[in-house]
Amino acid sequence: MQDEMPQFEVVTRRGLLLGGLVAAGGAAAVATSAAAQSMQGHDMSAMAAEPALATDPYAAPPAHGGAHGNMMTVGEVDHAANGFDPSVLLTAWDTGTLSTTADGRVLRTFEVEAVDKEIEIAPGVMFPAWTYNGRVPGPAFRAKEGERLRFVFRNFGSHPHSMHFHGIHSWRMDGVPGAGLINPGEEFVYEFDAKPFGCHLYHCHALPLKRHMHKGMYGAFVIDPDPALHPEFEAVAKSRLLGTPENANWQELVMVMNAFDTNFDGANEFYAVNTVAHAYAVQPVRIEKSRPVRIYLVNVTEFDPINSFHLHANFFDYFDTGTSLTPTLKTVDLIMQCQAQRGILEFSYRDHESGMYMFHAHQAEFTELGWMGMFDVVEA
């Protein structure tokens, strides 16, 4: 009897342990299946329907919390009402309309309108923006080195505006007061040659500059190299030139790092790439692992001296300002840009496992205030 009693106890404890393991395993299985379900499309509306992401704030977030756990904005932005979708902006290039000048050169003409527009910059948060063509950032213009460019600019906004291009042009085309800065209701035509090739930007240069910048008047301006002018790097130049078969193999994305000071206190409340905070965390950017990735990255963040781009689990080559065909930085996973600095990032997930790969500013504050996204790397 006395021998059996402890034995019984041991068995009971083992039984309890076993039961606990089974329960834990079951919970894990449920969690895994939940992860598998909600990872598809990473739909925030489905997540909002759940009572709470994690009941224990001190526990590591479950897999389906993505890499952000509870550190997220709540809800979804109405992209249709905004008139632009950050996921579409990534690849939406404005190539203008082509014609020929009297002396036989290619003339590329772009139409741009300045309009006031209230936009939703984060779920439920409206911002009274000043825009080019009703979107923030403005159109991502793309041209080829050496073309003649013409920008027909009409100001339908409530304040004077201009287009100031970072490029090589006459003082008369500079978009500063006295040179293409126009009043509401007026029109101006900027005309210059597309040079130098690279990843550039344009923005309004009306005063006060800070206000016109952070209200949303900026955009990317990319000039592709002409392969004929760079025989020593012809293959590279071809891969950069939109419309060539070499270029079609690349997955090109345009990302404008911006931020919004919604309470106008001189510090930003929301940080993002292409305006909408957490847009690419809610809707990850699909990347086919077999094709290389090229990002045209521009920083227009106002109030903060620098912004940055950090790629998780991978390294990239960087072409500062995009004005060279060989990288200015090789094999890095982080670059910094001051305001108006820009460059081209090239990398590949060819040898990676499929899955979610994060990218964000490596100022943790910017990340936590919305500048964070995911690449959904898939087999293809």
Place this chain on the structure above:
Amino acid sequence: MTDAAPTANRPSAPRWQRISWFLLPIALLVAALAWIVAADPLKSFNNGAPPVEALTYERVVLDGSGIKVQVRAGGSESMTIAQVQVDDAYWTFTQDPPGKIARGSTVWLSLAYPWVLGEAHRVNVVTNTGTTFEHEIAVAVPTPEPTSSQLTAQGIVGAIVGILPVAIGLMFYPALRGVGQSGMNFLLALTVGLLAFLLIDMSGDALELAAESAALFQGPAMVVLAAMASFLLLMAIGRWRGTPAGLALAFFIALGIGLHNFGEGLAIGAAFAAGSAGLGTFLVVGFAIHNVTEGIGIAAPILKVRPPAWSFVALTLVAGAPAVFGMWLGSLAYAPQWSALALAVGAGAILQVIVEVSSYLIRSNKGQGSALYSPAALGGFLSGIAFMYATAALIKI
């Protein structure tokens, strides 16, 4: 001849006629409001400016599930909370009840945020217009929960700062019984002095809390009006059957001090909940010493009468026990406007006993107002204020 007809003799107007004289202005008011809403004569003032928004944090609860805050909307229109930051990071949150927040109503925001014990956190609400409302949690500690052990512990602290010192003060009763008229004057003036200090202290605290509360409560006006109302009500009750003296006056003093101790309990409880003051032994002892004079003050008017023994217990409880309830309420249901209201009512009660004790002092000197300025009375008054001021240094951090 019609002029000479006395109005009193004129038959009063029929009831329906009198009622209609009431209804006419009300009908006009309703019609005016309807016209203003329908025709919108203020349209021309609409300059496109966004509505004024206001949000007041009333409660913060920290526990194992994260941070919960109760906020009250107070803008020109109902408002919408779009996002919530904690320490400059957007955090998922739930709002209860969800949706737009009507002017004057409150909602709870729950955030599964892993707050860090003893450190500071900032909660920042972003509305749909991008306006932000920040609240600092100066020192994060778990919010007390109404468990029996928690309530017992707080009750003990409340008893130490409220009941114990009053009981000790009252125990001077036998020793003080033998004092002469000038000794009596000294003690009564001492009571007035300590009450004057409490009045100043309490009014300051009430106004400070009122400033933290939502604008629609009109904090400062609420404090002044509540104090006045409580003063007048207590004066009226006290003088229902002649001016209070003896045991009745002692009970009024106990009531005033009790309301003050309730406010003190609220403050300690709230500080406890907010983690902004560690309830050190030093602080509790300070409160106990500070409050001993309260017992002496209560004893002063009954020195020349022989009250029954139970009345000492009752006086102690009336003056001291509210500190316990204050502790419980302050740590569990802290909202600045209600604390301000309680303190204001207490300030009115203190003012009432200042008036009554002074009047009692005069009466016990054969109605000579000059007794107030006798060396004994002035000395007592100033000693009372000085003692309270000096011992208050122990409890001000």
